[in-house]
Amino acid sequence: MTQLSWIPTIPAVTEEARNAALDHQNQLTKPPGSLGVLERLSLQLAAATGEAKPFFEKKAVVVMAADHGVVAEGVSAFPAEVTPQMVLNFLHGGAAVNVLARAARADVFCVDVGVNAELTHPKLISRKVKHGTDNMAQGPAMTNEEAIAAVQAGIDTVSELAQQGYTMFATGEMGIGNTTASAAILCAMTGITPEAAVGRGTGIGDEQWKHKCNVVRRALEVNKPDPKDALDVLAKIGGLEIAGLVGVILGAASHGAPVVIDGFISTAAALLAASLAPEVKPYLIGSHLSEEQGHQSLLQQLELTAPLHMNMRLGEGTGAALMFQMIDAACLIMREMATFAEAGVSGKEEA
Numbered sequence: 338m339t340q341l342s343w344i345p346t347i348p349a350v351t352e353e354a355r356n357a358a359l360d361h362q363n364q365l366t367k368p369p370g371s372l373g374v375l376e377r378l379s380l381q382l383a384a385a386t387g388e389a390k391p392f393f394e395k396k397a398v399v400v401m402a403a404d405h406g407v408v409a410e411g412v413s414a415f416p417a418e419v420t421p422q423m424v425l426n427f428l429h430g431g432a433a434v435n436v437l438a439r440a441a442r443a444d445v446f447c448v449d450v451g452v453n454a455e456l457t458h459p460k461l462i463s464r465k466v467k468h469g470t471d472n473m474a475q476g477p478a479m480t481n482e483e484a485i486a487a488v489q490a491g492i493d494t495v496s497e498l499a500q501q502g503y504t505m506f507a508t509g510e511m512g513i514g515n516t517t518a519s520a521a522i523l524c525a526m527t528g529i530t531p532e533a534a535v536g537r538g539t540g541i542g543d544e545q546w547k548h549k550c551n552v553v554r555r556a557l558e559v560n561k562p563d564p565k566d567a568l569d570v571l572a573k574i575g576g577l578e579i580a581g582l583v584g585v586i587l588g589a590a591s592h593g594a595p596v597v598i599d600g601f602i603s604t605a606a607a608l609l610a611a612s613l614a615p616e617v618k619p620y621l622i623g624s625h626l627s628e629e630q631g632h633q634s635l636l637q638q639l640e641l642t643a644p645l646h647m648n649m650r651l652g653e654g655t656g657a658a659l660m661f662q663m664i665d666a667a668c669l670i671m672r673e674m675a676t677f678a679e680a681g682v683s684g685k686e687e688a
């Protein structure tokens with residue numbers, strides 16, 4: 338397949354840096370492999386950055402916000418007004434993701450890529466493509482051009498942040514109705530049933546869950562998205578913030594920056610990004626396993642592991658922000674731990 342012109346070029350990761358990191362890791366005062374996920378992370382971060390012992394001083398959680406026409410079908414436990422209300426909460430620093438980002442010494446940036454309200458705030462990044470998607474249960478959520486414009490909003494946001502010195506990114510989102518769109522993407526890309534893909538989102542009961550499954554089924558029947566064409570899937574049954582996240586992921590990888598993937602919605606975006614540009618895969622870092630049904634299937638599809646099992650199901654980038662602390666830990670181990678030679682500790686006996 339020829340590279341589509343709106344998809345940025347993504348550099349290959351460097352095996353030399355991974356090998357240098359492994360050499361150093363093998364000299365540290367611990368049995369090989371004993372730091373588990375932290376060791377695996379260090380090697381991945383070295384390969385992505387080209388540095389054996391990177392450290393990420395400036396980390397950004399990019400929260401993409403947009404509304405969903407499919408909310409008219411009654412698929413969420415909360416009303417659509419919550420989307421703009423939560424955007425203001427992010428900008429004032431009061432949402433869960435703001436707190437968890439502060440704990441990780443990271444900054445939160447909120448992008449309006451399609452909120453169905455007029456929002457102005459000095460800290461808001463306004464890149465609105467349209468006032469929410471159309472109802473995917475009746476027709477396409479958006480046109481290919483709108484989807485590409487929303488992807489571009491994500492790419493441009495990350496480029497600006499990279500210019501400001503950010504070298505590590507996390508995906509976050511806000512959009513009432515977006516677990517419905519994400520479940521539809523999972524069904525379209527893998528062929529699993531709505532009953533296996535649809536979760537409880539903001540906390541719907543059994544009857545509303547059955548209805549949500551039927552809405553996803555209808556969206557798939559009406560739109561017939563082509564699983565071999567991720568842009569077709571994104572435009573017909575996706576969301577503007579999901580498209581924005583596809584852009585964040587492509588943009589981060591194009592700058593050689595690792596990107597930490599949050600929960601169900603973010604992983605749906607990652608699946609589409611990896612389908613559009615498989616070269617992004619080595620830059621993706623899984624974070625937590627969401628309670629949302631379907632998240633495990635998405636992770637499996639991407640061969641991503643989610644080390645944090647926190648029973649969370651919020652989105653916003655909360656799981657990814659927590660993962661930043663594990664990444665800092667992995668980096669500091671490589672920089673600060675003594676080697677066997679430095680500490681005068683005997684190495685492993687030869688067999």
Ligand SMILES: Cc1cc2ncn([C@H]3O[C@H](COP(=O)(O)O)[C@@H](O)[C@H]3O)c2cc1C
Binds near residue numbers: 415514540
């Ligand atoms: C107050 C509040 C804060 C949130 N922060 C993230 N979400 C999460 O819930 C929404 C998806 O669930 P559904 O598909 O059921 O609407 C998304 O906005 C997601 O980020 C929130 C939801 C609410 C109500």
Ligand SMILES: O=C(O)c1cccnc1
Binds near residue numbers: 516538599602627651
């Ligand atoms: O895993 C997520 O991202 C998620 C789950 C439920 C509701 N909102 C987000």
